[in-house]
Amino acid sequence: MPTALVKTVEGVPGVAAAAPDIQGAGQLVGANGEAIGGKGPPTLAGNWITDPELNPYRLAEGRTPSRPGEVVINRGAADKGHLTIGDTTTLRTPDPVKVTIVGLATFGGEDGMAQVTFTGMTRSDAEKYLTAKPGRRRPSR
Secondary structure, X not given: OEOOHHHHHHXXXXXXXXXXXXXXXXXXXXXXXXXOOOOOOOEEEEEOOOOOOOOOEEEEEEOOOOOOOEEEEEHHHHHHHOOOOOOEEEEEOOOEEEEEEEEEEXXXXXXXXXXXXXXXXXXXXXXXXXXXXXXXXXXXX
């Protein structure tokens, strides 16, 4: 569905906030050049949602992505991949995308959602790399 529908949804009486949630496959590559996760638990990427009421992840360190190529990753993925803020690595979406880590996030007070890895990027990067075409999200199955 078009992400532009967010403006329509925001205008509905009783709606306090709305944000597109663009998600897809995204596997990080660790400092040693090896992929992180992917042998069972999902490796997810999506747009970083700035409204804390709508985002289950919390920024724990650093800052949110604001420029192309910047990402926030969950702290568990950072630990597994020996990655830190300021590191540049690859995110397979499945095409390889060079990214710079600008923040680390937690999920429900933990380093992540079990063994799932999450990479949060700007909305424009999520649309560019994770959707069939910019301005739309992939349909749920």
